[in-house]
Amino acid sequence: MFDHVKFGVSDYAASKAFFLKALEPLGVAVVSEGPPAYGVELSAKGKASLCLFQTDEKPAHLHLAFTAENRQQVDAFHRAALAAGARDNGGPGLRPHYHANYYAAFVIGPDGHNIEVVCQAPGA
Known part of the structure; x- marks a missing residue:
């Protein structure tokens, strides 16, 4: 159903570190990354991915x-x-x-x- 979900975060570095550590047991790793405004894509072996990007928007659009x-x-x-x-x-x-x-x-x-x-x- 989902290919990827992308959402904004207020502290890019902290959120990236959190999700990498928290999802490490599931095999999640960085697939690609650009500048914080573009963000990072996290995935486990080419499956659906989670993408995070830096934003000041509250709440951030999905x-x-x-x-x-x-x-x-x-x-x-x-x-x-x-x-x-x-x-x-x-x-x-x-x-x-x-x-x-x-x-x-x-x-x-x-x-x-x-x-x-x-x-x-x-x-x-």
Whole structure:
């Protein structure tokens, strides 16, 4: 269901250290990291990931990413979400700055949360 969950934290270094230590028994480690405003991705062996980033926003908006089986589902999600009243935050397409097969669409939901659907499989 979830590909990753991303949320803002008020103390990036402390939160990163806490989650790494607390989730270490589950095999969680750093998968990728950018500057604190972008954040860190934590995962266990390529499974769903938890992403943290530095923010002063209170409460911080959530970034929820759902897994799609194929790119057509990403496209359909985007159309359906806009029809349901969401605001576009990035139409369906490849995001090669994440990786070569990262195909996603983003919308802003009713409460301001960034909702994403992503397919990470190679497309036709």
